[in-house]
Amino acid sequence: SAVISQKPSRDICQRGTSLTIQCQVDSQVTMMFWYRQQPGQSLTLIATANQGSEATYESGFVIDKFPISRPNLTFSTLTVSNMSPEDSSIYLCSVLSGTDFNQPQHFGDGTRLSIL
């Protein structure tokens, strides 16, 4: 299964700043996803990162706030822009290999973000 490296693992940021989170996979994958997990809650899908084109955002998430890049089949970044305390969350990258949508996703260890 794919091995996913997510950086940074945690950070403490000042409000109004931006942070870029990186997700590196050790093999080419079909799909890459970004989730937010607020304290004690389930996962909320932010967007699907599309290789070579704009990400597909879920309802309630916009590109200006969460710009995403995916330059190739093994790497993606998520930027959390103009951060406020409400953005304090765990941000998770996950991937899906192949074209069988009945397979499980593989997750990185997440980025724990606190905004002061």
Place this chain on the structure above:
Amino acid sequence: GDSVTQMEGPVTLSEEAFLTINCTYTATGYPSLFWYVQYPGEGLQLLLKATKADDKGSNKGFEATYRKETTSFHLEKGSVQVSDSAVYFCALSGDTNAGKSTFGDGTTLTVKP
């Protein structure tokens, strides 16, 4: 749209107790069903899966059976250990959602010695 409903938590058990975490789903088509586990400070890991009706997924003493008639995928373990303390997520995925998974709210399990 698709949805997954997990029993409300948290769940606290003594070591060696029997565990059941209920999960029911609604979905179009014939999804695959998963249980993921999240240990403190980590991402989600696949615990077990089932891809069709009546399949039983099993791993590390945990089991779950895909019940199409009751649209359920309950997680069970006969004897829990302290090391099983974690958050457990039920999820589904299939061809109708372009690879995106639907997750339940998660159930926090604490096992006391």
